[in-house]
Structures are given as C-alpha cells and as structure tokens.
Amino acid sequence: MITVIIPSYNRAHLLPEIIPSYLQGAVSRVVLVDDCSIDNTKEVIKKLQVEIPILDYIRLDKNSRQAYAKNVAIETVETPWIYFGDDDSVLYPNSLKFLLQTCQEYDADICGAKALYMNDDEIDLEKNVAIHNILLPTGKLIADLNTLETNFQYSVVQPISVPIVHASALVKTDVAKRIKFDPSYIGNSYREETDFFLRSFLEGSKIMYDSRAVQINLPRKKAKGGSHSSGKIKWYYYTVVNNHRFMNKNWSSVQKKLAIKTPQMIMEIKFLYNLFLGASKNIISKL
Template sequence: MVERNVSIIIPSYNRAHLLWEIIPSYFQEEVLEVIVINDCSTDNTEKVLLEIKEKYPDLIILVNDRNLKQMSSKNKGIEVAKGKYIFFGDDDSFLMPGAIKQLLKTKLLTNADVIGARILYMNKEESAFEQCIHRHKKHGLFRSDLSKLEFNFTADLGEPVECFYAQALILVEKSKLGNHRFNLSYFGNCYREETDFMLSLYIKGLKFVYDSQALLINLPPQKATGGARTSNKLKYHYESIINNYTFLKRYNAEINNLTNDNHTIFYRQFLFIYSKFIAFGRKLIK
C-alpha cells in the first residue's frame, strides 16, 4: 500500500476558471492533502474550491482576509501541512501523472534534501501538453549559474543532476525546513522570492537535485489570466529590478562565497538590467 505522506501547497488568486483543470492533477497517489490558500480572490474562487472539495475531501482550503501575496500564503501552508514532505505547486501549472512518485523515488536514490521538478511553459500557439513537450525536446535548456543568476530548468536530462535549483517547485521534507520561511521583503510581483527561499536553504548546506522526469506544464498566458502578475509590462520590469536589488543586498556576499567570485552588487545589478533590455529588444524584433 502506498504511503500518503506529501502535502501540496498552492496559493491562488483570481484563477477560479482554472481550478477544476489544475487542482485535481495534484491529487496523486502519494498525496495526503492539497492545501489551497485563497489569497482574498475577488472572483468565484471560494465557490469553485468548495465544489472541488466535495469530490476531493482531502482538499484543505485556507482563506486570507486580505491579499498577502504568494510568500505569506506559502508560509501559512507550511504551518498547517501535516505531511512528512511538502511540495509547492502553482494554480496555473498542471502536475503530470507520476510526478510526485518520481520525486520521492529520486529522494531515496540520491539522498537529496531538495528535489526540483521540471516545468515547461506553453505558448499561445499550443493547445495540448504534447505540443509543449515536443517543442522542448529540441529547445529545452538547462542552466544553473548562481554567479550570473541565470536559471533554466526546461531540459530533459534523463537522470537527476545535483545543482542549485532556483524555483520553488520542490519536494522537501518538512522537518528540513525547521523555522525556515519565505522572506516577506519583496513587493509587487515579488520577483526573487523563490530564489531567496531556495538560496537560503542552499546556504544551510542542504543537498539539491534537479529531476527532469518529474514534470509540470504551465498553461499558456491567454488562458492563465488572473493571478498576481500585472499586465503592465513596464511596472512588472520596474518591480523586478527593485526586487533583484533587494535580493542582492541580502545575498551578494554569500553568492561570491559559493561561486568563488568577487562581483559587486552593482555589477550583478547592471548585468540584470542589461539582460532585461536585451530581452525587451528581442521581443520588439519579433
């Protein structure tokens, strides 16, 4: 008999139209409970979650009385989680069958503390998961460059790889977290909140592994409306730049120590802003 010992934590904001498609995908064989934190949604999220709970009684619904953003919501989920393990999901990301089983298997094989999953992002031309998976067979990337803060976990590597994993789509033993929580210093789009959480665990000496066989598919942007991300691109990039600077003020010395570099905060911040301009220019050309 399979042991049900994983708590899934998913913050959600104004994504009622996605919940019936997304939430059931997390009720996999090893899952004890799925904790959804309704972050003061203004749509019919509450009603939809109650409907889902009728079919999936192990759905735990928490409600914020004001919009607290993903960091506070995830922290609340950690506090109430009853499982031996925690996995952080997204309200616009479909968890492919067998993903939790794969992560648990990799934990036993590698003795890793933190096991990160692979996430692929559908584009506006794709209507089926298979299309997205096929595209990434050719164009998937693996990049874990802590010095340059460049990360990409879309490549299928075939086997687990030990590396720093920057996203929060992880399986981790709850006892390993202790009092460790998401930092609440980030504002607006909360850019770098996941990198902050992961790096603070990494600094503590936890072993990280990326397992590309555990897969999530992020729904295309025209479908995954709502959520916390602003549609104002200029505002989004401004918030990202400020949050990146907040992150560097906290971690630049630690990054240098881990990577044997001697880069200043301003150097890394310049590289980040420059990369934003390059990405923006490429979009204009397209």
C-alpha cells in the same frame, strides 16, 4: 506522504483544471491558499471539495502575496514532504513519484522539476513535453550561481545536484518550516522562490533536479490573474526592485561559499541589460 501547497489569486477559472493534476501517488492533502481573491475562488473550491475530500481551503483576510500565503500553509503541514505548486500550471503525471524517488535515492532535501511554458497557440500538454525533451547542451548548467542563469526547460540523463531549482519543487517539511519564504518581496514577488531555495542551499540542504518530473505553465492568455494582472510596466518595475533586494540579501554569502569575485553592481547591471533586451525583443516580435 506529501502535502501540496498552492497559493492562488483570481484564478478561479483555472482551478478545476489545475488542482486534479496534483492528485498523484503519495499526496495526502492539497491546500489551496486563497490570497484574498476578488473572483469566485471560494465557490469553485467548495464544488471541487465534493469530489476531492483531501482538498483544504484557506482564505487570507487581505492580499499578502505568495510568500506569505505559502508560509501560512506551511505551518499547517504534518506530512514529511511538501510540494509547492502554482495556480496557473499543471503537474505532469508521475512527476511526484519521480521527485520523491530522487530525494530518497540521493538523500536530498529538495528536488525540483523541469519547468515548461506553453505558448498562446498551444493546447496539447503531451506535445509540449515532447517538443522540449532536449538534453542539456554540453557546457551549460541547469543553474549557475556565477551568472544567476537557469535552464530548467532542459532534460538530463539522470538527476543532478544543483544550487537552486524552479518554484515547483518537492521539499522536506522541516526545511520549509525552518527556512520559510521571505514576504518582503513586493509586487510580483520576483525572486522570492529563488531566495528560498538559495538560502536552503547556503544552509546546507542538498538540492537535486529531475527532468522526468514536469510542471507545465498554461498559456498566458488563458492564465489571466495572478501577478501579471497588474500590467507590464509594474511587473518590470517590481522585477528590478526585487532583484536588487535579493542581491543585497544574498550575494555576499554566495561569493563566500563559491569564491565568486564578480561584484554585485556588475551582476545587477547585467541583469538589467538582459531584462530590457528581452523586453525589447518581445516588443519587436509583436510589431
């Protein structure tokens, strides 16, 4: 059986669309952790609970970010599996069936889904999935720790072993309770999911990627609230700060496990270059 954990902040307008998508197959409980939202999240959940009796609601006394919210929910889980969902994305039908099947067939501890993002002019989920049904190009990796590059939008012929997965993943409960998320990532909490999955990998967890399962992030103009509500400048600032913390915490362990010789400083410089290159392209495209 599976418990779905969804941390949420000021996304009341999305919850009636988001939560039902997680009611799949072996799901016996859905936990919405309200990170002290200032909108009407509580009232929306009360209405949803009438139709969804397995929906539980936890409200935090103060805004503590996703990692802390997830950890609070993890402590309440009694099922053998946890799926970590998002309050701004929809889980495609049968995704949990595929993830659980892969974990059982490959004796895996974690299995991640494909992660897709809808543009502001997109409204059709099925069309979005069809457009992105592209096989991983030869020579590319789904997740490469040598470069910290990830390609979770690609399809694979069959489930493959990876060192990390996207935020939305099926995880053994005992692994989640042992590893926990690191709440010290500030602001937008960038890298807190990567940190969790990387530490799981370094500890010895077997991680798989199954592109038959798909998590679809709704268009940004629709998914207002969350970490992006603080503004772009703050978002980029926290991204840089959190990436630095992530590297300080984990890079030496990655180097030892995979015999990677690239210095941390070089990795961080490349990260900054790619981050600001992407930001520049985004600005130019809107001119």
